[in-house]
Amino acid sequence: xxxxxPGEIVVQEFFHMDGYAFYVWGSYAxxxxxxxxxxxxxxxxxxxxLRELAELSEEE
Amino acid sequence: MHFIHxxxxxxxxxxxxxxxLKILSALTLILMALxxxxxLIISPPDYQQSETVRIMYIHVPSAWMSMFTYVVMASxxxxxxxxxxxxxxxxxxxxxxxxxxxxxxxLVTGMLWGKPMWGxxxxxxxxxxxxxxxxxxxxxxxxxxxxxEDPRTGAKAASILAIVGVINIPIIHYSVEWWNTLHQGxxxxxxxxxxxxxxxxxxxxxxxxxxxxxxxxxxxxxxRNALLSRxxxxxxxxxxxxx
Amino acid sequence: MNIFLAVLQRDLKLALxxxxxxxxxxxxxxxxxxxxxxxxxxxxxxLSEIAPGVIWVTxxxxxxxxxxxxxxxxxxxxxxxxxxxxxxxxxxxxLAKVTAHWISIGLPLIIIAPVMALLLYFPAHAIVSLMxxxxxxxxxxxxxxxxxxxxxxxxxxxxxxxxxxxxxxxIPVLIFSTMAISAATSNLPVMGYYALLGAFLxxxxxxxxxxxxxxxxxxxx
Numbered sequence: 140x141x142x143x144x145p146g147e148i149v150v151q152e153f154f155h156m157d158g159y160a161f162y163v164w165g166s167y168a169x170x171x172x173x174x175x176x177x178x179x180x181x182x183x184x185x186x187x188x189l190r191e192l193a194e195l196s197e198e199e
Numbered sequence: 200m201h202f203i204h205x206x207x208x209x210x211x212x213x214x215x216x217x218x219x220l221k222i223l224s225a226l227t228l229i230l231m232a233l234x235x236x237x238x239l240i241i242s243p244p245d246y247q248q249s250e251t252v253r254i255m256y257i258h259v260p261s262a263w264m265s266m267f268t269y270v271v272m273a274s275x276x277x278x279x280x281x282x283x284x285x286x287x288x289x290x291x292x293x294x295x296x297x298x299x300x301x302x303x304x305x306l307v308t309g310m311l312w313g314k315p316m317w318g319x320x321x322x323x324x325x326x327x328x329x330x331x332x333x334x335x336x337x338x339x340x341x342x343x344x345x346x347x348e349d350p351r352t353g354a355k356a357a358s359i360l361a362i363v364g365v366i367n368i369p370i371i372h373y374s375v376e377w378w379n380t381l382h383q384g385x386x387x388x389x390x391x392x393x394x395x396x397x398x399x400x401x402x403x404x405x406x407x408x409x410x411x412x413x414x415x416x417x418x419x420x421x422x423r424n425a426l427l428s429r430x431x432x433x434x435x436x437x438x439x440x441x442x
Numbered sequence: 443m444n445i446f447l448a449v450l451q452r453d454l455k456l457a458l459x460x461x462x463x464x465x466x467x468x469x470x471x472x473x474x475x476x477x478x479x480x481x482x483x484x485x486x487x488x489l490s491e492i493a494p495g496v497i498w499v500t501x502x503x504x505x506x507x508x509x510x511x512x513x514x515x516x517x518x519x520x521x522x523x524x525x526x527x528x529x530x531x532x533x534x535x536x537l538a539k540v541t542a543h544w545i546s547i548g549l550p551l552i553i554i555a556p557v558m559a560l561l562l563y564f565p566a567h568a569i570v571s572l573m574x575x576x577x578x579x580x581x582x583x584x585x586x587x588x589x590x591x592x593x594x595x596x597x598x599x600x601x602x603x604x605x606x607x608x609x610x611x612x613i614p615v616l617i618f619s620t621m622a623i624s625a626a627t628s629n630l631p632v633m634g635y636y637a638l639l640g641a642f643l644x645x646x647x648x649x650x651x652x653x654x655x656x657x658x659x660x661x662x663x
Contacts, residue, residue: 153240156250162315166254166308167239170261173300174413181420188428192440195431280656332610339607346597355660356593360607363589363653367611370642374614381621 207284209426210435216419223416230409237402245399251315256402258308260410261301262326265333266368268298268414272340273365276358286422288354289429291361292344293421297414299337305330325379329372336364350429445530446538453542464546467508468554474500475558486563493562494623497572501551502612505580506605509587512543513658517595523662533651536658540584540651548580571626575619578639585650586611592657614642 156163205211238256245252272294279287309327310320321327340357347353430436457464478496479489516522525535555576556569564572590604597603622635 156253157244159250159315162311163250163253166257166311169307169311170257170304173304177297177300177417178420181417181424184424185420185427188424189440192427192431192436196437196440332613335610339610342603342606343593346594346599346603349663352660352663355663356657359589359653359657359660360593363611363650366649367614370614371610374617378617378621 203278203282203284207278207282207286209285209430209433212286213423213426213435213439216423220416220419220423223412223419227409227412227416230405230412234402234405234409237405242398242402248316251312252399254308254312255399256406258305258312259403260407261308262305262330263407264410264414265298265301265305265330267411268294268301269333269336269361269365269368271418272298273358273361276361279354279358280362285351285429286426288351288358289422289425290418291340291354291358292350293425294418295337295340295344295357295361297417297421299334299341301410301414302330302334302337306334323379325376328379329375332371332375333368336368340364445528446534449525449535449538450542453539454545457542457546463511464508465550467504467547468550470507471500471504471551472554472558474503476561478562490563490565493559493564494568494572494620494627496562497555497559497564498575498616498620498623501555501576501580502583502609502616504551505547505583506587506608506612508543508547509584509591509604509608510601512539512584512588513591513595517661522658526658526662532655532658536588536651536654537647540581540588540654543588544581544584548576548584551580552576565627567629568623568626571623571632574632574636575622575639578636578643579615579619582615582639582643582646583612585646585654588654589650589657592654592661595658595661596663615639618642 154160154164206215234256238253242253242256244250248255272291275287275290275294278284279291306327309330313322313324313327314320317324340360343360344350344353344357347356427436427439475496478492482488482492513522516525526532528535552573555572559569559572560566587604587608590608593607594601594604618635618639622632622639625635626632
């Protein structure tokens with residue numbers, strides 16, 4: 140294999156999380172997913188409402 | 200009580216919440232970035248919990264926010280019941296959804312922390328159990344709100360349930376804690392509060408404020424959407440559209 | 443006070459007329475408790491260990507099942523609306539209805555509970571504590587249950603929804619009661635637990651009727 144770049148080892152350790160990668164990254168993934176989904180759903184909802192309102196005012 | 204009616208009038212609320220939404224969103228982005236950097240990179244692994252301590256930086260704020268949101272919901276419920284403010288009624292329903300998602304996150308991250316620490320995804324630990332009960336309470340509020348076809352009646356019913364709940368939560372919390380100590384003896388507490396070092400408290404508090412600004416940004420955004428949709432036939436919505 | 447006595451008398455008379463309906467939760471209680479030895483095991487030690495929990499959870503469910511009757515028929519035939527229009531305290535009206543309901547459902551449950559306890563090899567010296575906890579706690583269950591029923595009166599799916607809303611609020615009662623019983627089983631002092639339950643009862647008596655009145659108003663919108 141030969142000597143590895145120390146930076147590479149640090150990055151690997153970071154992702155490895157001392158063997159707890161699944162639990163640590165799993166937690167962070169789920170939390171970010173839920174927090175982001177909340178934001179996205181509000182954006183979509185807002186767009187839909189504005190579209191409906193625009194249609195409504197055109198009818199009048 | 201003039202100011203409640205003023206800040207709670209749909210038109211005026213929509214205006215001032217728009218400014219705040221921008222400020223809060225910017226703050227959330229900054230605090231989240233800073234908090235994640237601190238939680239994942241700067242802070243050292245714990246001598247007992249090793250790297251899993253990093254889960255705490257999102258678990259504890261989620262758990263705190265799940266309780267804080269319930270208090271916000273019940274307070275909005277009081278305002279809705281006494282002054283019949285439409286905005287407060289909307290806030291009750293919207294914070295129930297947000298609160299339920301925080302509770303769910305606290306439960307899931309608690310379980311993911313528990314597996315390596317306790318050896319099982321679920322342990323009948325006092326905090327996890329309280330969080331589970333809190334989820335039941337949120338589900339109840341959401342269920343009663345959505346059971347009514349008229350959202351205003353649903354919001355009033357949900358407000359009553361939230362107010363009864365907020366009086367009961369401390370009692371439920373202490374009874375569960377007590378039940379836990381008698382049945383299991385003291386388990387490993389997640390944070391030995393006095394001895395938690397500064398290197399852990401800093402990311403924890405940054406994340407806590409990040410979650411808090413996130414909550415208010417989300418709550419404002421949801422309430423604004425609901426207001427627009429519900430008040431579509433009023434003149435102030437028409438005015439905003441024309442702009 | 444007149445409205446309290448009048449409504450109490452009326453509801454008890456009605457309950458006496460609907461004896462069979464009133465007996466249903468009691469039969470439910472007896473059957474469910476006797477299912478446990480069949481489902482778990484007839485082992486003496488195991489049964490006596492789980493007996494307080496089994497009896498208490500079953501009592502919760504039985505009282506919850508019966509709650510719908512407290513306002514349902516009066517709501518359907520419109521007499522509840524008339525009662526709410528009567529001059530006098532609405533809180534007393536609610537208290538009277540809850541009391542009548544407790545006398546017709548809660549009391550029989552307390553009387554039958556020791557018999558069911560014996561079927562589960564419940565230690566004889568702790569039976570008094572079982573009855574005392576039931577005596578203090580069943581009124582709390584009726585009061586809290588009334589909130590759930592009042593909130594869901596105008597909905598078609600009321601029954602199951604109101605259980606879903608109210609069951610989490612029963613948790614402290616369940617915990618304090620079963621702990622009192624297990625303390626009594628191991629001959630430890632129990633007065634502290636009774637005092638806690640009593641405090642919870644007094645608090646519920648003072649606060650819950652207001653929530654019920656508010657909920658009834660929402661249902662009559």
